[in-house]
Amino acid sequence: MELDWHTLSTFGSYSAAALLCILGFVLSCLSLSGTWLVLTATGLVAWSRWPGFPGPGTLILFIVLCIGVEVLEAFAGAWGVQKRGGSKATGWAAVGGGFLGMILGGFIPLPILGNLMGMFAGSFGLAFLVEHNRIKKANHAAHVATGAVLARLGVIFLKVGITIFMTLFLAFGIALTTK
Template identity: 70%
Template sequence: MELDWQSVGTFGIYTLAGVLCIAGFILSCLSLSGTWVVLAATGLVAWHRWPAFPGLATLIVFLLLCIGVEAIETMAGTWGVQRRGGSKAAGMAALAGGFIGMILGGFIPIPIIGNLVGMIAGSFGLAFVVEHSKMKKADHAAHVATGAVLARLGVIFLKVGITLAMSAALALGCVLTKQTT
C-alpha cells in the first residue's frame, strides 16, 4: 500500500487554513486583527488550488475588507469619545487603556472573556481619567468613557462578523467549486 503524498499535502494545507481561520476568529474576539490571518489562510488555499477558487478576485476582496476594518477601528475609539463630547486625548487614552486592559485581562482565568473584560475596563478607565482630569465632572467623564466602550464593542462585533464571513466564504467556496489539476 502506497501513501498518496498529494492527498496528505492537500489535507495539511486545508487543516492549516482551518487552524488559521479559527485563530483569526479568536484574535477578532480580542479586538486584534484576525481578518489578516484569514487573508493569509485564503492566500495559502489560493496558492494550492490555483487558478480555481479562491483566486485573485477573492484575495483582493478580502484584502479590501481587512483594510476597511482597520480604518474603521482606527477611527472608532476617537469617534465614540468625541461623539459624546470628549477630547482627542480621551480617545487616545481609550485606545491605550483597551490595549493595556486586554493584556492585564489575560490574568483573569477565563480565556478570551478575561481579555475582553480587561479591554473594556481599561478603555473605560483611562478615558474616564483623562476626561475627568480636563473637565472635573465625573458624570461627563463617565458619559465620554461609555462612548469609548460602545465604540470598542462595535468594532469587536464588526471584526468577528467580517472574520466569520471571510472564513465561511473561503470554506463554502472551496467545497462548492471544483479544483482544476
Template identity: 30%
Template sequence: MSILGMIIAIIFMAAGVIGTLLPALPGAPLIWLGMFFYGLLVKFHNLPWTFFLGQGLAVALIFLIDYLAGVWGVNRYGGSRESAWGSVIGGLVGVIILGPFGLIFGPFIGAVAGELYNKRPLEKAFRVGMGTIIGFMGGVILKLSIEAVMIIWFFIAVSR
C-alpha cells in the first residue's frame, strides 16, 4: 500500500463527495480518478481492470441519474412531455449560462417554460418546476449512495 497514493485517493474522494453536494466539481469522476491515481502508484496491485470497469459503470450510472432525476420529478408532479424536454434542455443550457448552479435552476426554468408553452396555469407550471428540484435532491441522495458503495469497494479491494 502506498501512503502517498492513499492520501491522493482520499483527497480526490472527498472532493468528489463535496462536488456531489455542491455542483461545482465533477463528483463521481473525481472519486474514480482518485482510485486510478492510487492504482498507478501501486502498479494496480489488487485493482484489476474489472474493478475500474465496475467503477466506471457506477460513474456512468451517476451521470444517468443526473439527467433522469429531474425528468422523474417532472413526471411525478404531472408535467407534460414538453416540460420533461424543457427540464433536460434547461439543465444543459443552464450549465452553460449559470455554471454549476445551472444544474439546479436550468431544469426548473425549462420545466416551467415547457408547461407555459402548453398553456398551463402558472401555478401548475411552478409545481412541475418544483418537481425538478425535488427530483434533483432525490438524485443527490441516490448519487451519494452509489459513491459510498464505490468508496467502500475501493477500500475492500486495497485491503486484500
C-alpha cells in the first residue's frame, strides 16, 4: 500500500487537531482559553478538507462560542462577588488573585491540581483582603470571597463543557462526513 501526499497531509492535520483539542481541554481545566485551541484545530481541519466539513458555519459557530465564553468569564468573578454584596474592586481583586494564584500554584507538585488550588486560594485570598479592608467584617468578607471562588468554579465547568462540546462536534462531524 502506497501512501500519497494527500493521505499524509490529512493524517497530519488530524493528528495536529487532536493534539490541539487535548491541549485545549487541559487549558480549560486550568480556566484558560482552551476553546481557542479547538477553534484553531477546526480551522486546520477545515483547511485540509475544504470545502467539506467543517465549513464556514462550524467555524462561525465556534468563534461565537469562544467569544461568548470569554465575555462570560470577564464578568463572572465580578458577578460572583457583587451578587454576595462585594465591591467592584473586590471583583477585580478576585480575578487578579486567581491569576496570580494559578501561576504560583504551578509550584505545588500536583500537575493541574496545584494550579487550580492556587487559583482558588488566590482568588479567595485577595478578594477577602480587599473586602475585609473595605468593611472590616471577616464573616462578610469570607462570604463575598466565597462568591468569587464559586463563580470561578462555574466558569471552569463552562469552559470545560464548551471545549468538550466543540471537540466532540468536530470529531463526530469528521467521522460522519468521511467517505
